[in-house]
Amino acid sequence: MRQFFLTVIGCIFSFVVYGQADRWQQQANYKMNVDLDVDTHKYSGTQELEYFNNSPDTLTHVYYHLYMNAFQPGSMMDVRSRTIDDPDPRVRDRISKLTPDEIGYLKVNSLKQNGKPLKYKTVGTILEVELSKPILPKSKVKFNMQFDGQVPIQIRRNGRDNKEGVAYSMAQWYPKLAEYDYEGWHPDPYVGREFYGVWGNFDVKLTLDAKYVVASTGYIQNAEEVGHGYGGFKKGKPKNGKLTWHFKAPKVHDFTFAADPDYNHKIVPMENGPELHFFWKKNQGIDENWEKLPDYLIKAIEYTNERVGKYPYKVYNVVQGGDGGMEYGMLTLITGKRNLNSLVGVTIHEMLHSWFQFVLASNESLYAWMDEGFNSYIGNEIERYVNGKENAHASSYNSYFYVVKRGIEEPLMTHADHFELNSAYSIAAYSKGAVYLHQLSYIMGQKTFDKAFKRYYEEWKFKHPNVHDFIRVMEKESGMQLQWYKEYFTYTTKTIDYGVKNTFVEGDTTYVTLERIGKMPMPMEVQVTFDNGDQTTYYMPLRIMRGAKEKEIEGNWVQLEDWPWTHPVYTIAVPTKGIKLKKVEIDPSMKVADVDRSNNTFEVNYVIEKGAGL
Numbered sequence: 001m002r003q004f005f006l007t008v009i010g011c012i013f014s015f016v017v018y019g020q021a022d023r024w025q026q027q028a029n030y031k032m033n034v035d036l037d038v039d040t041h042k043y044s045g046t047q048e049l050e051y052f053n054n055s056p057d058t059l060t061h062v063y064y065h066l067y068m069n070a071f072q073p074g075s076m077m078d079v080r081s082r083t084i085d086d087p088d089p090r091v092r093d094r095i096s097k098l099t100p101d102e103i104g105y106l107k108v109n110s111l112k113q114n115g116k117p118l119k120y121k122t123v124g125t126i127l128e129v130e131l132s133k134p135i136l137p138k139s140k141v142k143f144n145m146q147f148d149g150q151v152p153i154q155i156r157r158n159g160r161d162n163k164e165g166v167a168y169s170m171a172q173w174y175p176k177l178a179e180y181d182y183e184g185w186h187p188d189p190y191v192g193r194e195f196y197g198v199w200g201n202f203d204v205k206l207t208l209d210a211k212y213v214v215a216s217t218g219y220i221q222n223a224e225e226v227g228h229g230y231g232g233f234k235k236g237k238p239k240n241g242k243l244t245w246h247f248k249a250p251k252v253h254d255f256t257f258a259a260d261p262d263y264n265h266k267i268v269p270m271e272n273g274p275e276l277h278f279f280w281k282k283n284q285g286i287d288e289n290w291e292k293l294p295d296y297l298i299k300a301i302e303y304t305n306e307r308v309g310k311y312p313y314k315v316y317n318v319v320q321g322g323d324g325g326m327e328y329g330m331l332t333l334i335t336g337k338r339n340l341n342s343l344v345g346v347t348i349h350e351m352l353h354s355w356f357q358f359v360l361a362s363n364e365s366l367y368a369w370m371d372e373g374f375n376s377y378i379g380n381e382i383e384r385y386v387n388g389k390e391n392a393h394a395s396s397y398n399s400y401f402y403v404v405k406r407g408i409e410e411p412l413m414t415h416a417d418h419f420e421l422n423s424a425y426s427i428a429a430y431s432k433g434a435v436y437l438h439q440l441s442y443i444m445g446q447k448t449f450d451k452a453f454k455r456y457y458e459e460w461k462f463k464h465p466n467v468h469d470f471i472r473v474m475e476k477e478s479g480m481q482l483q484w485y486k487e488y489f490t491y492t493t494k495t496i497d498y499g500v501k502n503t504f505v506e507g508d509t510t511y512v513t514l515e516r517i518g519k520m521p522m523p524m525e526v527q528v529t530f531d532n533g534d535q536t537t538y539y540m541p542l543r544i545m546r547g548a549k550e551k552e553i554e555g556n557w558v559q560l561e562d563w564p565w566t567h568p569v570y571t572i573a574v575p576t577k578g579i580k581l582k583k584v585e586i587d588p589s590m591k592v593a594d595v596d597r598s599n600n601t602f603e604v605n606y607v608i609e610k611g612a613g614l
């Protein structure tokens with residue numbers, strides 16, 4: 001019934017994408033017909049693109065990404081890789097050495113807007129298009145394109161003949177419309193990092209040598225014709241030795257496929273979940289690990305369905321390809337010659353991107369940490385709750401502490417392409433991004449945080465949430481003010497450091513003075529231990545939070561007056577009639593990213609009686 005209602009609404013307001021968006025977003029529906037020649041590694045295709053301008057703006061230009069052009073000597077990606085201080089070892093100077101038949105390219109041969117030819121210019125990895133007629137707000141236009149491409153030798157993520165011998169890893173292979181949102185166009189040149197795409201539906205026909213097995217984003221439409229594990233191969237006969245594969249993918253912002261003549265293709269249906277497809281090469285001695293992989297993946301999907309929200313597509317593909325692990329719509333490309341731990345780890349990480357990057361499609365270039373970091377956080381939680389690993393978040397904290405100590409940290413809000421170092425980028429995105437969430441669960445309290453996180457998924461799925469959208473959901477669910485947290489931890493590199501300054505006794509009270517040494521304030525939890533073994537935890541919310549979390553530990557819990565961030569010290573009065581204070585410990589949960597934990601524990605070895613004349 002609900003489905004019917006949404007469909008009706010969808011028809012009436014056909015320019016509103018996927019329900020009740022709080023913010024308008026564009027829609028791009030692709031219809032492509034592509035022929036890939038496995039002898040020359042060249043492909044040609046047609047693309048019909050139905051583009052909905054749901055914005056309040058009149059568009060005079062559009063931009064397409066032509067990612068394949070990055071794999072040419074002298075490209076921005078090539079020069080960037082040869083001049084950055086810590087180049088990706090997979091790239092280094094390899095692009096500069098590509099010969100004409102090894103490079104990648106994507107050439108647009110013709111482009112029409114509603115049947116009329118357009119003027120366009122290819123500038124590196126971007127196609128700049130001048131429209132013959134502006135696209136008015138809330139209107140639709142059709143672009144028709146013919147293009148030719150060449151698949152490069154695999155250098156980074158996509159390409160042919162990767163180091164494990166996979167024939168084609170076809171990611172970012174077609175002319176892909178750039179996203180236009182409330183911040184304007186995002187025609188970011190490709191230098192080997194992040195992506196951002198327009199939501200839409202894909203209808204793609206791929207024609208290639210009939211010997212090849214194809215793994216792809218979307219749902220196969222002609223399983224019986226293609227066979228290869230999808231269907232019985234009853235109806236169709238290859239024409240000229242070629243087969244056409246037809247896939248449809250609804251509600252995605254990317255379309256990726258891989259092809260190899262020697263793929264195993266195993267299908268594992270999941271109860272209350274997607275049909276899992278595994279593609280790995282035969283005769284590489286990796287069958288045993290790949291056969292074990294589905295069980296681990298199923299557990300991780302079940303956990304994430306519960307913890308975040310339900311995986312919304314009907315299939316998920318794990319495909320040997322690429323050069324490590326990379327996430328795409330309904331699919332991941334991963335290298336397959338790994339020990340079981342590594343195979344499981346990389347698969348789960350990439351699969352988690354189905355939630356963070358795919359369904360919650362934040363602009364990765366601007367907010368890489370909202371997909372890599374959020375992903376790492378849930379990955380750590382899976383380690384903890386599914387695999388029983390203690391201190392599952394410790395390595396994220398330690399990596400963050402490392403960039404702080406080395407003095408190479410840049411704010412999380414730095415554009416992914418513009419970090420000085422690859423290492424500073426990765427640690428910001430993966431590690432500090434994970435710490436961001438784990439620490440937020442400390443501020444809000446775990447229960448409230450968990451509820452809020454599910455709400456974030458529900459409210460922002462199939463949209464492009466940004467950091468403000470995220471923190472607003474957290475505020476609404478917790479009733480706390482949290483802008484300060486977003487500002488300090490994402491816009492700045494200010495660090496957290498609290499310490500115990502001193503203790504002194506006066507009558508039946510022991511006073512414990514804490515000091516804020518770091519520039520970033522945090523609510524504080526301090527656990528005191530008495531000489532009889534009793535313990536009490538004191539909790540001081542920050543005044544700017546305008547709220548406090550609920551008690552979430554066993555044992556004595558005392559909430560004190562809030563701590564204004566302007567005040568460098570705070571003194572706690574601990575009743576010590578007949579007992580003595582033995583130990584004071586700041587942040588016993590270790591959820592605070594305190595960059596100097598050496599001053600967090602204070603052993604009370606002696607007591608100075610105030611006024612005792614010492």
Ligand SMILES: [Zn+2]
Binds near residue numbers: 349350372375
């Ligand atoms: Zn990732």
